[in-house]
Amino acid sequence: MYPPSRKDFIALTLSDQHSRSYNNGKHRRQSCWRKWKQLSRLQRSLILFLLALLLICGLLSYPSFSEQWRGMSDRAVREDWDEDWERGLKPVPPGVNPVAGPAGGPAVGLAGVAVGPELDPELGLAVGPGLIPEVIPEPRRPKVPSVPKPPAKKRPFPNKRGPPSLQKERNVSDSLVKPVEKVPVEKAEEDEGEKPLVSWRGAMIEADEATEPPPSAHENDAAVPLVPVNPEDTAPLAPVSVKPVDRLEMVREAFRHAWKGYKEFAWGHDELKPVSKSYGEWFGLGLTLIDALDTMWILGLKEEFEEARKWVETELSFSKNVDVNLFESTIRILGGLLSTYHLTGDEMFLEKAKDIGLRLMPAFKTPSKIPFSDVNIGKGTAHPPRWTSDSTLAEVTSVQLEFRELSRLTQDPQYQEVVNEVMRLVHKLPGKHDGLVPMFINTNSGQFTHKGVFTLGARADSYYEYLLKQWIQGGKTEPDLLEDYLEAIEGVKKHLLRTSGPTKLTFVGELNHNRFNPKMDHLVCFLPGTLALGAHNGLPEDHMELALQLMETCHQMYIQMETGLSPEIAHFNLQPYDGRDIDVKPADRHNLLRPETVESLFYLYRFTKDAKYRDWGWDILESFNKYTRVPSGGYTSISNVRDPVNPGPRDKMESFFLGETLKYFYLLFSDDLELLSLDKYVFNTEAHPLPIWQLPPV
Numbered sequence: 001m002y003p004p005s006r007k008d009f010i011a012l013t014l015s016d017q018h019s020r021s022y023n024n025g026k027h028r029r030q031s032c033w034r035k036w037k038q039l040s041r042l043q044r045s046l047i048l049f050l051l052a053l054l055l056i057c058g059l060l061s062y063p064s065f066s067e068q069w070r071g072m073s074d075r076a077v078r079e080d081w082d083e084d085w086e087r088g089l090k091p092v093p094p095g096v097n098p099v100a101g102p103a104g105g106p107a108v109g110l111a112g113v114a115v116g117p118e119l120d121p122e123l124g125l126a127v128g129p130g131l132i133p134e135v136i137p138e139p140r141r142p143k144v145p146s147v148p149k150p151p152a153k154k155r156p157f158p159n160k161r162g163p164p165s166l167q168k169e170r171n172v173s174d175s176l177v178k179p180v181e182k183v184p185v186e187k188a189e190e191d192e193g194e195k196p197l198v199s200w201r202g203a204m205i206e207a208d209e210a211t212e213p214p215p216s217a218h219e220n221d222a223a224v225p226l227v228p229v230n231p232e233d234t235a236p237l238a239p240v241s242v243k244p245v246d247r248l249e250m251v252r253e254a255f256r257h258a259w260k261g262y263k264e265f266a267w268g269h270d271e272l273k274p275v276s277k278s279y280g281e282w283f284g285l286g287l288t289l290i291d292a293l294d295t296m297w298i299l300g301l302k303e304e305f306e307e308a309r310k311w312v313e314t315e316l317s318f319s320k321n322v323d324v325n326l327f328e329s330t331i332r333i334l335g336g337l338l339s340t341y342h343l344t345g346d347e348m349f350l351e352k353a354k355d356i357g358l359r360l361m362p363a364f365k366t367p368s369k370i371p372f373s374d375v376n377i378g379k380g381t382a383h384p385p386r387w388t389s390d391s392t393l394a395e396v397t398s399v400q401l402e403f404r405e406l407s408r409l410t411q412d413p414q415y416q417e418v419v420n421e422v423m424r425l426v427h428k429l430p431g432k433h434d435g436l437v438p439m440f441i442n443t444n445s446g447q448f449t450h451k452g453v454f455t456l457g458a459r460a461d462s463y464y465e466y467l468l469k470q471w472i473q474g475g476k477t478e479p480d481l482l483e484d485y486l487e488a489i490e491g492v493k494k495h496l497l498r499t500s501g502p503t504k505l506t507f508v509g510e511l512n513h514n515r516f517n518p519k520m521d522h523l524v525c526f527l528p529g530t531l532a533l534g535a536h537n538g539l540p541e542d543h544m545e546l547a548l549q550l551m552e553t554c555h556q557m558y559i560q561m562e563t564g565l566s567p568e569i570a571h572f573n574l575q576p577y578d579g580r581d582i583d584v585k586p587a588d589r590h591n592l593l594r595p596e597t598v599e600s601l602f603y604l605y606r607f608t609k610d611a612k613y614r615d616w617g618w619d620i621l622e623s624f625n626k627y628t629r630v631p632s633g634g635y636t637s638i639s640n641v642r643d644p645v646n647p648g649p650r651d652k653m654e655s656f657f658l659g660e661t662l663k664y665f666y667l668l669f670s671d672d673l674e675l676l677s678l679d680k681y682v683f684n685t686e687a688h689p690l691p692i693w694q695l696p697p698v
């Protein structure tokens with residue numbers, strides 16, 4: 001039954017085989033040795049010499065081979081890292097291990113370089129208190145049938161930090177690389193009807209393939225597969241129904257997120273401090289809430305609006321012993337209440353507007369009729385800042401739209417009279433430079449001071465904006481305003497306009513006692529929109545051309561930064577060939593969530609219908625979500641737009657982020673071009689729409 005003997009036999013046989021093989025080897029070694037002995041001495045030396053030579057060569061070439069092998073494996077790691085970026089993941093770069101920094105501070109890399117916050121394990125994006133906050137998750141990609149992975153492409157900018165999309169665009173001007181053309185989302189829609197949307201900047205699609213620029217013809221050649229192609233792999237994909245990102249909904253979502261923080265940590269106060277989950281007070285009048293009223297109405301956020309309305313009705317009191325800045329409280333509070341009244345027809349807002357308007361009037365009681373900067377709205381007294389009797393020019397000439405409208409609504413001319421008087425005085429005042437105005441004016445003498453400095457940025461900006469907008473508001477019946485505006489734009493062209501060196505960006509610099517300074521505040525980015533509005537109202541066509549050029553420059557101020565967000569101030573390079581076009585000084589690297597570029601994009605889209613302006617705006621919204629959004633609610637201004645790893649949250653959400661920035665995003669993305677038509681409304685400098693008068697001023 002069982003053959004045990006057979007088992008034993010096999011074992012013996014194996015052992016026998018082994019021993020035989022061993023003996024054979026011994027035999028062979030013995031015969032080799034005999035043959036070696038038979039060789040002559042010369043032959044043996046020659047063979048030994050050759051063997052030694054081979055050994056030395058082998059030893060010498062070992063390091064370079066091993067280097068190559070190591071390099072190959074490093075590249076593989078780097079490429080994995082790049083691919084992770086492109087999938088929206090952001091692992092810690094090889095060789096840099098985040099180490100927890102001091103409490104609340106940024107983590108520090110091995111070389112002492114700040115490497116930023118923790119990474120969200122799911123999104124791979126930076127999160128953590130005080131650092132890059134939560135982001136809106138990218139819509140999940142639909143499951144698509146697997147396609148063969150294309151051969152690895154050569155990555156153009158492998159070692160730069162930041163999202164690859166930014167790297168690509170940033171390098172357009174850095175190195176004069178011709179940009180890969182984007183597929184504008186709306187254009188794709190128009191051209192191809194219901195086709196799935198494609199935009200490699202990720203605005204509208206989710207499919208992996210479309211997040212990369214299409215390969216060049218050369219790359220296509222190289223991509224010929226080395227193995228026979230499986231016909232199944234190349235079969236056309238079944239159409240995937242991809243829901244386009246609803247940009248309007250994303251703006252609403254951003255607003256709700258900002259509002260959540262304000263409601264939870266700063267309700268009824270001026271500004272949210274989102275990182276410390278607290279609030280800041282400026283006037284103590286619920287500035288953010290009032291500034292945001294009409295935005296909520298326009299965005300259709302009814303619940304939020306009703307809650308805020310209730311606060312205004314029951315809690316807001318201007319009977320307070322508090323100093324407020326005339327300009328800021330006019331554009332944000334008076335402007336916000338007036339526009340909300342217009343949109344809703346709710347008289348309560350008009351009553352509040354009258355109340356604050358009247359309380360601001362003491363500012364105009366000065367020897368020169370040029371208003372003081374500060375008013376105590378409880379005591380009814382006004383005064384200049386402690387250190388000077390000057391007022392800022394932009395401030396005294398940018399309260400007119402609101403006070404004029406208050407007169408029209410109340411049929412009380414006193415408001416209009418005081419602000420018109422300021423414009424009359426400035427109109428005939430000597431000291432302008434081809435229509436450009438100095439930045440300060442004295443409240444005693446009524447004369448310009450600090451003459452010789454001319455800018456379209458801080459302290460002068462909205463003077464120019466309000467010249468045009470008052471002319472439009474009043475039904476184009478006040479020629480002095482138009483004259484001053486046209487002269488000023490000629491002055492800008494003559495003295496402040498230049499083209500940067502390498503890639504020829506048109507920008508508006510500053511004049512400092514006849515010396516040109518190639519510096520442009522982000523604030524100047526209101527100008528493309530204002531110029532376009534003028535052209536739309538019949539002003540010279542070259543205003544529109546200038547608007548388009550300046551819009552491009554403002555766009556570049558965003559995309560050339562690693563975070564995709566503009567710095568507060570940009571310096572332009574005038575050298576024709578060398579370096580990058582835009583330089584940012586360390587002190588100017590902050591971003592305060594300002595609206596001016598989005599505002600101009602809105603005007604330019606309305607007047608040109610060019611979808612690229614919407615795409616540019618969308619990129620900015622995405623960057624705000626990526627670098628300024630705080631998980632617990634709210635958005636924060638940041639200190640460094642050049643550092644995507646640690647942008648340096650400043651713990652402040654300015655009221656204009658809700659009053660202006662998000663409102664302009666919404667209007668930019670809205671297809672309803674009659675929503676606040678620019679032929680019926682004029683926006684004050686805080687984005688509060690006021691009606692264009694059908695009848696001449698009272």
Ligand code: DMJ
Nearest residue numbers: 462594595596656685686
């Ligand atoms: C706003 O208060 C107004 O837009 C003003 O005209 C300039 N500064 C901020 C926004 O940047």
